[in-house]
Amino acid sequence: MKMITFLLVGLIVHVIFFVSIFDIYFTSPLVHGMTPQTTPLAPPASRLVLVVADGLRADSLFTPLPDGSSRAPYLRNVMEERGTWGVSHTRVPTESRPGHVALIAGFYEDVSAVAKGWKENPVEFDSVFNESRHTWCWGSPDILPMFAKGASGDHVYTHTYPAAEEDFASTDASRLDSWVFTQVKSFFQSAKSNSSLRASLLEDQNILFLHLLGIDTNGHAHRPMSKEYLDNIGLVDTGVADLVSMVEDFFDHDGRTAYVFTSDHGMTNWGSHGAGHPSETLTPLVAWGAGVTNAQKVTAAQPYNDGFLQDWKLEHLQRVDVNQADIAPLMASLVGVPFPVNSVGVLPLLYLNNSDQFKAESIYTNAIQVLEQYKMKMAQKKETTLSFLFTPYQLLTESKQAEFFHTARILIQLEKYDDFISLCRSLISNALEGLVYYHTYDRFFLGCSVVLGFVGWTSYVVLVILKTHASLDRHPSLLNQNHSHTLARLCICVTVVITVFLLIQRSPVTYYIYCLLPVPVWYSVLKEYRTLTDLVRSAPSLPLWKCLGYLVLVAFGIELLVVSFFHRAMLTVGLAVLSLWPFLSGLFGKAKFRSVSWCLGCLCLAAFPLMPVVGREPNIHLVTCAGVLSLFTSACYLWSALQKAPLHLTDRQQFITQMLHVAVCAYVPSLTHSSLQQKQGLPLLNQIISWTTLASSMLVPLLSSTRIFHRLLSIFLSLTATYLLLSTGSEALFPPVLSWLMFVWINIEQEAILAQGVSGRQELSTIDFSANIDIAKIRQLKLDDIRRSYFFVFFIITAFFGTGNIASINSFDPASVYCFLTVFNPFIMGGLMMWKVIIPFIIVMCTFETIQVATQLSSRSLFLVVLVISDLMALHFFFLVQDYGSWLDIGTSISHYVIVMSMTIFLMLLSVVTHILTSQRLILWRKRKTHFP
Structure with a gap:
């Protein structure tokens, strides 16, 4: 129950942080109530x-x-x-x-x-x-x-x-x-x-x-x-x-x-x-x-x-x-x-x-029209700000406006139209800058409130991890209770002051949420001050150098991920570094074949961030090749599985059916694009196959066995079939390569756990997702679990940017959805493209779920570490948001924050979906038992 409550609170907090960016940067610039302005002279056209x-x-x-x-x-x-x-x-x-x-x-x-x-x-x-x-x-x-x-x-x-x-x-x-x-x-x-x-x-x-x-x-x-x-x-x-x-x-x-x-x-x-x-x-x-x-x-x-x-x-x-x-x-x-x-x-x-007079009158009308917007914007902001806190835009104060009208009257009387036009252009420029000034007037105040809440939340999650997993001496005392009472009174006073301040300024309801959220968050942090003091006392007994080394590496890794949002090639660098992990950690001596497979998998995946995102010419042959590669990988697994233990007849039939389905889906894009090139339209059969595949992609895996690799193979085949239908070129090869690396990751983590001396290790082939987990066997977090959490975040970012980036989502190729529809429908097309983005996410999430089960990890504790890493990235991007430079720069900086926040919220929800996808099973029919008299 505590975990569910924590997840709900965390979800609400992150939704607030996510929505805040729209109030800070995405509010409408429009104001209403201005008087329409028209040129007094006769127009040249009717x-x-x-x-x-x-x-x-x-x-x-x-x-x-x-x-x-x-x-x-x-x-x-x-x-x-x-x-x-x-x-x-x-x-x-x-x-x-x-x-x-x-x-x-x-x-x-x-x-x-x-x-x-x-x-x-x-x-x-x-x-x-x-x-x-x-x-x-x-x-x-x-x-x-x-x-x-x-x-x-x-x-x-x-x-x-x-x-x-x-x-x-x-x-x-x-x-x-x-x-x-x-x-x-x-x-x-x-x-x-x-x-x-x-x-x-x-x-x-x-x-x-x-x-x-x-x-x-x-x-x-x-x-x-x-x-x-x-x-x-x-x-x-x-x-x-x-x-x-x-x-x-x-x-x-x-x-x-x-x-x-x-x-x-x-x-x-x-x-x-x-x-x-x-x-x-x-x-x-x-x-x-x-x-x-x-x-x-x-x-x-x-x-x-x-x-x-x-x-x-x-x-x-x-x-x-x-x-x-x-x-x-x-x-x-x-x-x-x-x-x-x-x-x-x-x-x-x-x-x-037209005449110089007409041009002068027209630009004057333009200037007054923009000035009207400025004056309305300034009046609105002045109304909702305490007088002693209001700072007007200095280049267009009321005295500056009066000076403009005085100068303009003189110039128009002297018929100095060129000077008059120059003066009007200057006024328009200042008024437009003033509009931006008042539109962003509360941005710094709101930004500080959100950052304060963000830092407080991240600090609280770190304290929860320490309190749960660090062996600290805790001594509740009367002094601690008095401290809590004093802290509660202080927080109530701060809440009242903030509320009164916002009421006086007639602030929107969302402002109350952003400004008041840090109060309970920091109350929860400061209430745990004993945990911090105990941590300081216990510092001499902790492996400080090892802790510091992990923190430095994770900090470097987070920066690498942040840079990868701007330069996808950094993911290639990261994958090249990750490929060396088994050799640097000593796992190579214990699992040579798996270590080499890990290295090759990382290097193959590293090629995708180097490929162009947009501007690729469709190459349906690569989609067909991806289908063949997926079938080959699946066939190898089936052969390997049969060597260890025979498959049940129902599982064997389902896998063969799914593999045939993948083969069909690998051929449908080729047939569809050939038909479109010949201007024969989208074949109805292809459309039926595509929509049926999409609708069944999350249900078919639930029919398979919940044994770990049986279920993972079924999920892979089902998602790959849909991904092939949404592909037009080299990106179709991404899921098979990613799945290969994820399979190796699961196996190599088993060896890492064995190297740490964790008892009760179970063979992967015997693990069942649906089996009740023995709470007694769930181990506490170790420093190496920080590395596992970082790997997960890294692969999630790679799953998102491996074949795309901001530009690829903003200007996707409509050819990707031609197997489903060709009539323009932005919402259905957008939904299909989002599902294509989500499929690699699900592959990584299922892998992480498997690692938690196979390595006897506490899913709650591991998820908290992931949450801290994701929040640190989001906070970094919050500081990188800019409102200057080109519009592309502004939009991209905001999009980065939105993506990281969406990812964090999405991972919370997707973890529940993934748990259902891996552990639940649908049985459509049961054999009836025959009773003999």
Whole structure:
């Protein structure tokens, strides 16, 4: 009961630490209640057409063909004759939802909002569509509804195709774009005979939005260098040309239509997106029509030295780069609608073809709109902070704001528009920095509270281990009781002070949890001060040098694991060092064959962290080879097992069935990818086999014997079958190699226990997971068990990063799930990828469970050591979290902490699942006993 209580408390504490990172770093930056700002002068355009080619890379559009022509001749002509072009720089994560929010709403959505889904609005936000008089949208059901839902009133009209149309296995996804262009054509034809619709279209401040998903879908399915992807660009170019002709004819060539063509994100050469590679963050932007500057020839050197202009053959044209959020204020200025109140974009004036006064008024409106956000953010923070503790942002105090307005009035009266624009840009820059300042105002305070709780919890777990396993003299006394009473009163006083302080500041409920959690944690630590004093007294009798040596080695090992999050090759270094363990510990003399097997297993596994994570071309032959390797390993085991003792008929039948199943699953990916390459779709039989394998992967092992190696073999075959179906290349070899090393680890730990002189050693082949463990035989922890715990943590990290890292999860290859489905579904696809990540975890967890049983270890005590090591890593990453540098750096640093905390929580839950998976057995039928009279 005590163990269950401890696990529940530990789980709650770690969930609090995990959730804290979202309150500290993932809170929404949006504020509400600002007054919409609009330019007082007449806009140059009555309507705007926004075309977003989802997944289009800048180089794919701009780079000419070998013969000098363009695959997008119409847009190329616009760039050279009557428009302005540049590169739109996106931010991480380069996904469709945050990209469209930045384009249309002008702000960069926080990660927590992105994680809540494509079709829901986690927070209400303003957008150009919301500020327009009418907006008509055509395209994907994953993007359009969120802007209609976020709009006030009923003036955003969406037309979407069924979600089932987004099929990666379709013969050519460009039909999605053809559907959009056809729908728009029908829309304008019906408007000619529909007087109310025509009247609405003839009003000003209207927007037409075309979301074209074909390029993105073809890129995922066939790669960006494929004929399908590149031909789709040509189809879009032709569609845009026809669209412009149709719009101009409908409005009688009144010259009041502005056009913006861009993309939400790019795509890597291997058909993925989500991370920060230039191929993902560089997207094209082409604008033309009413209010847009005509193409400008460049005589001097271009300000851009990224080397792309030469490849694109565009050195002679003025290039105007923008941040993706800058497009929202550009569209608002062109069509004369208020700037989105949540926008952090800066109006790119070089795109505007208008008077200096209009440009000055527009950038002034932009500055006031950003300043309004700043003032609202400052007011909110001032309300919830004690006056004597409030520290305003020094670069934009109220006096500085008054000085700006005074200077701006003078400059506008003197018509010094260039100086006025420079002043507005400075104000925008300061206001954006001020927004960040107030958004992160409580970060240091919350961080200190969480760290204090973290250190206290880790200290308490260490004390529990010492109290349980160190032979210390404990003498309860009246003095100790008085100390506890005094400590309890002090903690109550601290709790009251913190609570009153948070009440005065009207802090959120979560702040109370983070700030009050350290109080009971440190009370539990300080209450055990006698344990610490007894430890100090007992120090002379302890093997201090050996203890110090273990601590130094574990500290070095933890640092190696921390560095491996940034550089996966460090896992290779770690595995190379671990391969020497039997030789350095003296086990080689007692178990030569196992020591050599351990060394070879470590070195083979060490090759995987050196392999590329993303960008790998699919190689289905390696998946087939992995299946053959798994079958060979299993056959060797079966032969070995038969030499020692015959298998029961039911076990033999199950193993043969499972091996045949693995053989089928090794062939299904090859058959599936062959069918998709021939554009014949996903075979139904393959899909049935895949889903059936997935559904049964955790149930089939429960039918096998609970003998240690019988159950482990059944688990390996079941999980390997699923992993093969989710693999596209060399990563399929990872589970067989990992399982081989885990098998050797189990055997070699037996020899290590024998070398330590532990009595009652049992043959591995006779151990049964389901047998009741004799508590009397459970031994106490030894120093060498710290090494076992570290090995476990090391292999868990290797299981996670052996074939992947942050980038591979953020921009996975959709081809990995083609055996299961090809229709775009982010949640099912994400779930399948997470299961693929979890499978190596389960293999390592089952191994650790086996070692605990085979070496007569206390699972509770060993898990506490693992908990300490994991918490030390998590605390390290908490200090490494940063809110500066590139967005990729910021996101990666936060992700590392989230991964380690998730791993710790996950291991607590997975240990229960693993125990069930190894020790429980399902019996579907029983033989009836025959009773004779």
